[in-house]
Amino acid sequence: MHHLQCILHAQRCLGWGPLASVSWLLSRTCRAHSNFSGTARPSPEGRQEDGARKDFSSRLATGPTFQHFLRSASAPQEKPASEDVEDPPPYLTVDELLGRQRKVYLETYGCQMNVNDTEIAWSILQKSGYLRTSNLQEADVILLVTCSIREKAEQTIWNRLHQLKALKTKRLRSRGPLKIGILGCMAERLKEEILNREKMVDILAGPDAYRDLPRLLTVAESGQQAANVLLSLDETYADVMPVQTSPSATSAFVSIMRGCDNMCSYCIVPFTRGRERSRPVASILEEVRKLSEQGLKEVTLLGQNVNSYRDNSEIQFNNAVSTNLSRGFSTNYKTKQGGLRFAHLLDQVSRIDPEMRIRFTSPHPKDFPDEVLQLIHERDNICKQIHLPAQSGSSRVLEAMRRGYSREAYVELIHHIRESIPGVSLSSDFIAGFCGETEEDHLQTVSLLREVQYNMGFLFAYSMRQKTRAYHRLKDDVLEEVKLRRLEELITVFREEATKANNTSVGCTQLVLVEGLSKRSATELCGRNDGNLKVIFPDVEMEDATDSGLRVRAQPGDYVLVKITSASSQTLRGHVLCRTTLKDSSAHCSPE
Numbered sequence: 001m002h003h004l005q006c007i008l009h010a011q012r013c014l015g016w017g018p019l020a021s022v023s024w025l026l027s028r029t030c031r032a033h034s035n036f037s038g039t040a041r042p043s044p045e046g047r048q049e050d051g052a053r054k055d056f057s058s059r060l061a062t063g064p065t066f067q068h069f070l071r072s073a074s075a076p077q078e079k080p081a082s083e084d085v086e087d088p089p090p091y092l093t094v095d096e097l098l099g100r101q102r103k104v105y106l107e108t109y110g111c112q113m114n115v116n117d118t119e120i121a122w123s124i125l126q127k128s129g130y131l132r133t134s135n136l137q138e139a140d141v142i143l144l145v146t147c148s149i150r151e152k153a154e155q156t157i158w159n160r161l162h163q164l165k166a167l168k169t170k171r172l173r174s175r176g177p178l179k180i181g182i183l184g185c186m187a188e189r190l191k192e193e194i195l196n197r198e199k200m201v202d203i204l205a206g207p208d209a210y211r212d213l214p215r216l217l218t219v220a221e222s223g224q225q226a227a228n229v230l231l232s233l234d235e236t237y238a239d240v241m242p243v244q245t246s247p248s249a250t251s252a253f254v255s256i257m258r259g260c261d262n263m264c265s266y267c268i269v270p271f272t273r274g275r276e277r278s279r280p281v282a283s284i285l286e287e288v289r290k291l292s293e294q295g296l297k298e299v300t301l302l303g304q305n306v307n308s309y310r311d312n313s314e315i316q317f318n319n320a321v322s323t324n325l326s327r328g329f330s331t332n333y334k335t336k337q338g339g340l341r342f343a344h345l346l347d348q349v350s351r352i353d354p355e356m357r358i359r360f361t362s363p364h365p366k367d368f369p370d371e372v373l374q375l376i377h378e379r380d381n382i383c384k385q386i387h388l389p390a391q392s393g394s395s396r397v398l399e400a401m402r403r404g405y406s407r408e409a410y411v412e413l414i415h416h417i418r419e420s421i422p423g424v425s426l427s428s429d430f431i432a433g434f435c436g437e438t439e440e441d442h443l444q445t446v447s448l449l450r451e452v453q454y455n456m457g458f459l460f461a462y463s464m465r466q467k468t469r470a471y472h473r474l475k476d477d478v479l480e481e482v483k484l485r486r487l488e489e490l491i492t493v494f495r496e497e498a499t500k501a502n503n504t505s506v507g508c509t510q511l512v513l514v515e516g517l518s519k520r521s522a523t524e525l526c527g528r529n530d531g532n533l534k535v536i537f538p539d540v541e542m543e544d545a546t547d548s549g550l551r552v553r554a555q556p557g558d559y560v561l562v563k564i565t566s567a568s569s570q571t572l573r574g575h576v577l578c579r580t581t582l583k584d585s586s587a588h589c590s591p592e
């Protein structure tokens with residue numbers, strides 16, 4: 001059955017690398033199995049992929065026959081009589097898949113997508129009878145949800161694995177074995193290299209394989225390593241509601257699409273997270289409705305290219321309307337048509353609860369048609385905050401990055417957004433020291449930072465990733481110290497400009513969603529303004545504007561009006577005026 005599973009999955013799945021579409025169980029004791037997978041012998045990744053391609057047909061010839069599947073199907077519960085006769089148990093019974101109260105410790109690295117994926121993985125394991133623990137020492141299973149975006153992110157995981165090794169070897173026999181799993185992007189990128197390099201890793205699950213976690217853990221319990229790194233064309237975990245772990249939370253993230261088709265030349269994401277696919281509108285609306293009923297006040301729609309959303313799940317959505325890109329922008333892929341687009345989804349989501357703030361991240365600048373900008377402008381509860389990753393201010397570097405726009409087109413889009421949404425708050429990502437970046441290119445990025453004056457920024461030194469176009473075609477020729485010096489310069493300029501931009505809020509009254517006590521002081525509260533900037537203010541009694549005469553202290557989840565008195569590059573400070581509602585406040589939030 002396991003072979004059958006592989007074949008069925010392989011039909012639906014996709015990978016840019018030949019091994020990306022192969023699900024396998026690794027058994028160091030089982031000859032038959034390692035033959036099929038072709039992955040049990042340690043060897044460098046490239047050689048292995050070559051080998052896999054070459055002997056594919058011979059493996060087909062010697063692989064499982066139709067009789068094999070019939071035999072498996074007629075005896076689903078049977079265990080193999082001896083280890084080297086057959087595969088690991090082809091069918092696992094429902095009972096065998098149960099967690100039996102084993103405690104799982106989950107640790108998340110990387111982006112917000114990974115935070116959301118952690119909750120999806122947990123939701124699946126919880127249904128299978130596992131318990132969750134926040135205490136590493138009492139865990140029976142440790143799962144790391146990993147990131148591959150830069151070399152440093154992966155190094156952090158290797159270091160962590162070395163620490164966990166000690167935990168595993170010290171564990172008392174009476175407690176049963178401790179199992180360690182690598183989930184997410186690093187599992188997808190490195191595949192069996194992880195199992196070979198760190199023998200203490202028991203399971204690997206790529207970003208589209210979390211439904212398989214109970215099976216992988218059951219196989220691991222029997223002492224074998226187990227892996228599933230299938231990428232899928234349609235997995236969106238639409239029916240897996242992430243578990244809200246913090247009951248006092250005011251906001252939640254809702255995943256609306258996964259994957260990326262852009263193939264920017266520096267980026268590993270299309271290889272680790274696969275092709276773009278969108279979750280059906282109806283299931284997103286259902287989740288947001290539930291969150292609203294639970295009293296949450298903010299939802300952030302989440303996706304690798306969130307505004308490239310396209311729900312093609314029903315035939316009637318597939319009209320032939322072609323896609324409007326932002327002016328001057330192009331794609332690296334064939335133009336897509338039809339489907340329900342982001343403007344439609346945003347409209348529907350924002351109608352669910354007028355007291356619920358709606359944000360979205362991370363968008364691509366190419367997908368901002370006027371319908372989206374208009375909607376953000378018109379709807380009180382859609383935050384006037386847009387992340388617009390530029391990556392570089394030099395058209396030459398943008399071309400090498402295959403971003404699909406020039407500096408001029410990007411700047412024109414910024415102007416258009418600012419005209420369409422007055423007061424909009426802007427943020428961006430930049431990479432310092434990409435292949436071939438000259439001092440002149442770098443200065444262009446500095447000048448873009450000055451010209452746009454972003455409110456928030458995420459700046460990184462370039463890190464070459466295998467498999468990407470840049471890895472194959474370009475030279476990572478900017479010296480490490482030059483990259484870091486340029487990065488420092490970008491950070492300094494960004495901070496100066498953000499301080500100026502944020503200073504324009506001083507004297508204004510802003511609507512703040514209260515999150516809780518400030519981290520630095522027990523007498524101050526912390527919340528976020530519409531632009532997602534942190535606002536700190538003293539925790540004092542105030543008037544309740546919705547119930548005159550009532551004096552209240554702000555609680556997490558309350559909207560309050562705060563008069564801003566000072567600003568830095570990352571935070572605003574002020575004093576609180578009154579408690580209010582999102583609807584009532586829209587008239588108040590202007591400079592005085």
Ligand code: 5AD
Nearest residue numbers: 266267389429430431460461462463
């Ligand atoms: N090196 C450095 N930064 C990168 N990013 C993506 N790939 C790389 C890389 N290879 C940055 C981009 C992206 C953000 C999520 O991470 O700026 O927008």
Ligand code: SF4
Nearest residue numbers: 110111147148149185
């Ligand atoms: Fe890291 Fe990107 Fe994967 Fe997120 S999607 S975990 S940032 S590599």
